[in-house]
Structure formats: structure tokens, C-alpha cells
Amino acid sequence: MADTAPEPSARAQQWARTMRGHVAEHGLVRAHAGSDARVGPGRTVDRLVREAYEREVLRPGATLAEGAGDRARPEEPDVERTCFERDRDRIVHSTAFRRLAGKTQVVVHPTDHQRTRLTHALEVAQIATSIARGIGVNATLADAIALGHDCGHGPGGHASEDAFDAFVPDGFDHGPWGADVSLADLNLCTQTLDGIRNHSWSRPAPATVEGEIVSWADRIAYCAHDLEDAVHAGIVRPEEIPDVVADVAGRTRREQLGHFVRAVVRAVEEHGEVGMAPDSAAALAGLRAFNYERIYVRPESLAQSRAVVVVLKALVEHLAAHPDRLPTTVVRTDDPVRDAVTYVAGMTDRFAFDLAVRELDWDRSRLPQGIDRDR
Structure with missing residues (x-):
């Protein structure tokens, strides 16, 4: 017998009913049923009004x-x-x-x-x-x-x-x-x-x-x-x-x-x-x-910093020597070292450290470590 999709929960069904919002008598779509979020008359507070303010x-x-x-x-x-x-x-x-x-x-x-x-x-x-x-x-x-x-x-x-x-x-x-x-x-x-x-x-x-x-x-x-x-x-x-x-x-x-x-x-x-x-x-x-x-x-903290310096320098040196490993999204210059720094500097911690493991076969024990409580 073919599997049947489970019945959506009451919460999911309620959320689905709000997909199109709530239409008022005059046709305006509101986020909430019964909303009466009205403001007084006046011009829109656009850039010119803000600059004047x-x-x-x-x-x-x-x-x-x-x-x-x-x-x-x-x-x-x-x-x-x-x-x-x-x-x-x-x-x-x-x-x-x-x-x-x-x-x-x-x-x-x-x-x-x-x-x-x-x-x-x-x-x-x-x-x-x-x-x-x-x-x-x-x-x-x-x-x-x-x-x-x-x-x-x-x-x-x-x-x-x-x-x-x-x-x-x-x-x-x-x-x-x-x-x-x-x-x-x-x-x-x-x-x-x-x-x-x-x-x-x-x-x-x-x-x-x-x-x-x-x-x-x-x-x-x-x-x-x-x-x-x-x-x-x-x-x-x-x-x-x-x-x-x-x-x-x-x-x-x-x-x-x-x-x-x-x-x-x-x-x-x-x-x-x-x-x-x-x-x-x-x-x-x-x-x-x-x-x-x-x-x-x-x-x-100093041990963490030393580990950061070593792994990031290794990444830059590797990518400068192998510019083909840079993604196409990196804006290229005539300086492959600067291009490598630009790429590595933009990375998150996790991406940089994982890349070192993948590209350089970096030993994870040499990666920067978090600082444990009560050390």
C-alpha cells in the first residue's frame, strides 16, 4: 500500500490559512484579522522630510x-x-x-x-x-x-x-x-x-x-x-x-x-x-x-592566536601558489597573493579551518581550540 502523507498539524493548517493575509471590506489586505492599525492624515515621511527633520x-x-x-x-x-x-x-x-x-x-x-x-x-x-x-x-x-x-x-x-x-x-x-x-x-x-x-x-x-x-x-x-x-x-x-x-x-x-x-x-x-x-x-x-x-x-588565548596565525598563513600561501583553487566570485587582480588574502580574510572561522583540513590535510589537533571553562 502506498504511503500517505501525514495530516498537517492544527498549527500548520492555521498558518497555511494566513497565506494570503486577511482581506478587509474595502479590499486592503491586512496581516491580522481584525487589525485596525490606522494613522492620521499626512504626507509620507520620505527622504526630503527626514532631511528637513x-x-x-x-x-x-x-x-x-x-x-x-x-x-x-x-x-x-x-x-x-x-x-x-x-x-x-x-x-x-x-x-x-x-x-x-x-x-x-x-x-x-x-x-x-x-x-x-x-x-x-x-x-x-x-x-x-x-x-x-x-x-x-x-x-x-x-x-x-x-x-x-x-x-x-x-x-x-x-x-x-x-x-x-x-x-x-x-x-x-x-x-x-x-x-x-x-x-x-x-x-x-x-x-x-x-x-x-x-x-x-x-x-x-x-x-x-x-x-x-x-x-x-x-x-x-x-x-x-x-x-x-x-x-x-x-x-x-x-x-x-x-x-x-x-x-x-x-x-x-x-x-x-x-x-x-x-x-x-x-x-x-x-x-x-x-x-x-x-x-x-x-x-x-x-x-x-x-x-x-x-x-x-x-x-x-596566546596558544589560540598562534594556531590561528599558522593555519591562516598556510592557507594564503597555498592559495597564492594555486590560484585556480580560488572561486570565481573572488575579484582577481594581478597579485595572486593579495587575491588569496582577500579570499581567506572573508572566511568564517569554521570555513577556514575546514578548508585547511580538506586542502592541506591539516591535523585537526593543530587547529585553534575553544577556551574551556575554568582552565
């Missing part, structure tokens, strides 16, 4: 979308979105942004609650937009820069920069690489690219106040969040946080984020410049120094 509301020194939108390849303005809203949408929908979900923030093979590059980018965006709204500048531009700021990172965290340094004449820096390589096809505005390129404190100052905000938001985010991950993993204990940090900004992620965000907003209010008062800045520096000593350069 920015002119009216944002404080002097803010970056206005009106008059911006300068891109490497000229484009007609969007009807609904400002140029920076358009940039933000392009970043969120990009392959480089999606791949951040599979890239290391601090440890490879993160557990359920440890950050990835993607969750870090989202948290930086939340902090940056909070600061930008608090001081009355362009939160959309800050959001776009923050979401894109780490798209140039390779697999395995900051160790990938050490691996790729050997192949890039001026060294590999994830900020410029993200702006000039990883996100180049998105044709983003120069203000967005500048903020992404220069978010690290070792780079030249960003050209906009929103880019400067993201520089602070990035440091605030990774200091507080990396500490929280380390506490959850049993690497450090909250009571070990130095007094210079705890007495000013607290011992929990919530306390620290609240304090540091308010500190930047207060600095702008008092001085008209993005920064922090000395006591808050010292607390943030103390937190970063504590993380550096207790998390980033602990023996297990």
Missing part, C-alpha cells in the same frame, strides 16, 4: 544627510531613505556582515552566550546610537559605521591581522580593509567609509563626530562585553575587577555601559567635544588593561 533637530557639528551621499560611483538619491539609511541597509544585507556571525570575537568556537563579531557589532551600534541620540547628532550615520566597523576582520579574531601582515605590504588593518575591500562593492558614502576605516584609536581621527562616537562605542563595548564573557566562562571573577574600574563604573556590564555612555554624553554637554572626563577615561583604560592581562594574553 535633521536640519531642524540635529545640533551644529552633526553630519547631515542632505548634501552628503558622495560615493565612488555616483547614484541617484533614494526616494524614501537618506544616504546614510541606505548605507546602513546595504551593510546589514551584505555577505560580509552576515559572515560576522561565524567570526571570533575573543574565543573561537564560542559557547551559546559568548560574543561573536556579529553580536559585538550589534552591541557597538546600540551604544553608538545611544550616544548619538543623547548628544543630538546623526544616529543613523553612527549606526551604519558601527554595524560595518568590523567587516574587515578575518577568521580567528585579531590574530588574523598578524597572519595577513606578512602578505600585505603596508600591513593588514581590519578597518581600512573593511572599508576598501570587504565592503567596497556596496558603494557606501565617504563619511560611512571614513568612520569604518578609522574607528581604531591607532588610526587617524575620523572626519565626523559620528565616527568619533563609534571609536568610543567600540572600546566601551568590547571592554564591558569581553569581561562579561570571561566571567561567565570562569576565567575571571567580578571581585577581581580593579577598584579604579569598580569604584567609578561598577562591576557589571549593565553598570559599566550605563556609566561610560553617560560619560561621553556629559563630556559633549560640558565641552562640546567627544571624549570622557579623566576619572571615567581612567576607569575605561583600567578595564581594558585588566582584560588585556587576564583575558587576551593568558596562555590559552
Whole structure:
């Protein structure tokens, strides 16, 4: 007797009945039966209305979308979105942004609650937009820069920069690489690219106040969040946080984020410049120094970094010597080494490590290992 398909569940049947939505008396299709989501009369809030709102509301020194939108390849303005809203949408929908979900923030093979590059980018965006709204500048531009700021990172965290340094004449820096390589096809505005390129404190100052905000938001985010991950993993204990940090900004992620965000907003209010008062800045520096000593350069972390460098260098060398192994999606130049770096830098951790096993017969015991709890 022929098999018969099982009867769909009541839930599945209910879901199927919503396939076409719900038709109102006047023919409009609604998402919900009985919906009455109405708004008052008025024109659509299109790009021109939003640009006018920015002119009216944002404080002097803010970056206005009106008059911006300068891109490497000229484009007609969007009807609904400002140029920076358009940039933000392009970043969120990009392959480089999606791949951040599979890239290391601090440890490879993160557990359920440890950050990835993607969750870090989202948290930086939340902090940056909070600061930008608090001081009355362009939160959309800050959001776009923050979401894109780490798209140039390779697999395995900051160790990938050490691996790729050997192949890039001026060294590999994830900020410029993200702006000039990883996100180049998105044709983003120069203000967005500048903020992404220069978010690290070792780079030249960003050209906009929103880019400067993201520089602070990035440091605030990774200091507080990396500490929280380390506490959850049993690497450090909250009571070990130095007094210079705890007495000013607290011992929990919530306390620290609240304090540091308010500190930047207060600095702008008092001085008209993005920064922090000395006591808050010292607390943030103390937190970063504590993380550096207790998390980033602990023996297990350094072992992980060394393993990342070795495997990524081997992949680049192999692919540069065998450019036929690069997929057709890689934009070719006359430099096979750079092409190989471009390909490997775009990989997620898992893809890179699996490729090393397949292509190089890499011993899995030599791959970067996750950091176990209570080591």
C-alpha cells in the first residue's frame, strides 16, 4: 500500500490559512484579522522630510544627510531613505556582515552566550546610537559605521591581522580593509567609509563626530562585553575587577555601559567635544588593561592566536601558489597573493579551518581550540 502523507498539524493548517493575509471590506489586505492599525492624515515621511527633520533637530557639528551621499560611483538619491539609511541597509544585507556571525570575537568556537563579531557589532551600534541620540547628532550615520566597523576582520579574531601582515605590504588593518575591500562593492558614502576605516584609536581621527562616537562605542563595548564573557566562562571573577574600574563604573556590564555612555554624553554637554572626563577615561583604560592581562594574553588565548596565525598563513600561501583553487566570485587582480588574502580574510572561522583540513590535510589537533571553562 502506498504511503500517505501525514495530516498537517492544527498549527500548520492555521498558518497555511494566513497565506494570503486577511482581506478587509474595502479590499486592503491586512496581516491580522481584525487589525485596525490606522494613522492620521499626512504626507509620507520620505527622504526630503527626514532631511528637513535633521536640519531642524540635529545640533551644529552633526553630519547631515542632505548634501552628503558622495560615493565612488555616483547614484541617484533614494526616494524614501537618506544616504546614510541606505548605507546602513546595504551593510546589514551584505555577505560580509552576515559572515560576522561565524567570526571570533575573543574565543573561537564560542559557547551559546559568548560574543561573536556579529553580536559585538550589534552591541557597538546600540551604544553608538545611544550616544548619538543623547548628544543630538546623526544616529543613523553612527549606526551604519558601527554595524560595518568590523567587516574587515578575518577568521580567528585579531590574530588574523598578524597572519595577513606578512602578505600585505603596508600591513593588514581590519578597518581600512573593511572599508576598501570587504565592503567596497556596496558603494557606501565617504563619511560611512571614513568612520569604518578609522574607528581604531591607532588610526587617524575620523572626519565626523559620528565616527568619533563609534571609536568610543567600540572600546566601551568590547571592554564591558569581553569581561562579561570571561566571567561567565570562569576565567575571571567580578571581585577581581580593579577598584579604579569598580569604584567609578561598577562591576557589571549593565553598570559599566550605563556609566561610560553617560560619560561621553556629559563630556559633549560640558565641552562640546567627544571624549570622557579623566576619572571615567581612567576607569575605561583600567578595564581594558585588566582584560588585556587576564583575558587576551593568558596562555590559552596566546596558544589560540598562534594556531590561528599558522593555519591562516598556510592557507594564503597555498592559495597564492594555486590560484585556480580560488572561486570565481573572488575579484582577481594581478597579485595572486593579495587575491588569496582577500579570499581567506572573508572566511568564517569554521570555513577556514575546514578548508585547511580538506586542502592541506591539516591535523585537526593543530587547529585553534575553544577556551574551556575554568582552565
